[in-house]
Amino acid sequence: MSESLRTILDAAARGVFPPADGSLTVVRQHSHRDAGVLAFTAHSVVFTDEDPGWVRGALDQAGCDPLAAAMNARFLTAFMDRTGRTNDTIDLLAVAAPLPGGPSLALVEVTGRDHHRVVRAREHRDDVRVWAADGGVLVLGRGVAGRLEAAVEVDEEARHRGLGRELAGAARRLSGGEPVWAQLAPGNARSLRAFLAAGYRAVGAEALLCAR
Numbered sequence: 001m002s003e004s005l006r007t008i009l010d011a012a013a014r015g016v017f018p019p020a021d022g023s024l025t026v027v028r029q030h031s032h033r034d035a036g037v038l039a040f041t042a043h044s045v046v047f048t049d050e051d052p053g054w055v056r057g058a059l060d061q062a063g064c065d066p067l068a069a070a071m072n073a074r075f076l077t078a079f080m081d082r083t084g085r086t087n088d089t090i091d092l093l094a095v096a097a098p099l100p101g102g103p104s105l106a107l108v109e110v111t112g113r114d115h116h117r118v119v120r121a122r123e124h125r126d127d128v129r130v131w132a133a134d135g136g137v138l139v140l141g142r143g144v145a146g147r148l149e150a151a152v153e154v155d156e157e158a159r160h161r162g163l164g165r166e167l168a169g170a171a172r173r174l175s176g177g178e179p180v181w182a183q184l185a186p187g188n189a190r191s192l193r194a195f196l197a198a199g200y201r202a203v204g205a206e207a208l209l210c211a212r
Contacts, residue, residue, distance in 0.1 A: 005030050005047045006145040008038070012203050013095045013179040018043040022067055024059065026052040030145040032211060033124075035085060037070045038093070039205040044070035047145075050082060058082075076207055085209035091183040092192065094200040096168075098177050103170035107131040107138065124210070125149060131170070138167045140174060144208065149181045152194070164194030172199065183208070 005027045008018065018025060020042035027047050029035050038045040046055050058078045062069040069075055071090060080087060110130040121128040125141030136154040143149040150171035154164045171180045182195050183206060196202075 003027055004145075005045070006147070008045055009145055009147055009181075012040070013097075013181075017041065017203070018045065024056065024070070026055050034144045034208060034210070035079075035083060036087075036144070036206060036208040037076070037079075039071050040203070042067055046070060046079075048079070048083070054082065071205060071207060076209075080209060083209060085211055087207055087209050089185055090205055090207045092186050092202055093204045093206045094182045094184055094195055094202050096172050096180050096182075096195075096198065096200040098175045098179065099169070099172040099199075101173055103166075103173045105133055105166045105170050107133050107170060110137075121151070124208075129174075131174070133163065133167060135161075136163045136167050138170055138174075140171055140180075143181070143183075144206075147181045148175055148178055149183065151182070152191070159190070164190065165197045168195045168198035168200065 003025065008025070008027070011017070017040050022042050025043070025045045027045065029047050029049050035048045038047070048055065058075055059069045062072040062075045064072045076087060108131065110132050121130070121139045121141050125143045128139065128141035131138045135157070136152060139151045141149055150168065152164055152167040154167070168182070182200055184191050184195060186192070
C-alpha cells in the first residue's frame with residue numbers, strides 16, 4: 001500500500017487514472033471518519049485500515065463479475081459488517097478545475113455554526129463554509145482525504161432557472177485554486193445536470209462507509 005488515497009485523487013483530478021487492467025488497489029484510510037470504495041474504469045480502490053488480505057478474500061467471495069465486485073452488494077455488506085460502518089448510497093464522483101475570478105452570482109456567507117446546512121455538512125466534512133443565494137445554498141468543505149467537496153441546495157420554488165448550475169460553478173471560483181469534487185446521487189438527475197453543465201466531469205463511482 002505504497003500509494004495514498006490523496007495521491008490517487010489528485011491524479012484523477014488531473015485526468016490521470018489507475019491502469020484500466022481489472023486490478024485492485026488497497027490503501028489506508030486518510031482518517032478514521034472515512035472508509036470506502038472508489039471505482040474507476042476497470043480499476044477499484046478500497047480505502048480501509050482493514051487487512052488487505054481480508055479485502056481481496058471478500059471480493060473473491062462476491063460471486064459476480066470481478067470488475068464489479070468492489071461495488072457489489074455482497075462485498076459492501078461484508079465490508080460494513082466487518083468495520084461496523086454504514087453506507088447510504090453509491091455516488092457518481094465528479095471533479096472540476098478551479099476558475100479565476102469571483103462568482104457572478106450574489107452570495108452571502110453564512111457564519112453561524114448552528115445553521116442547519118453547516119450542522120449537516122460538518123458530520124462528513126471539515127472546514128465547512130456555507131454561502132446563501134436568493135433561492136439556494138452552496139456548501140464547501142474538506143471531505144474524503146482532505147479533498148474540497150461542494151454541495152448545493154435549491155429551493156423548490158427557485159428550480160428550473162439554472163440556479164443549481166450557477167451555484168456549482170461558483171464553487172469553482174471560491175475554491176482557492178484547487179479542484180472541486182462533488183458526490184452526486186445517480187438518481188438525482190437535476191443535480192447531475194447542474195454539475196455537468198457547470199463543467200464538472202465524471203471520474204468514477206464512490207461508496208463511502210461512515211463510522212457510526
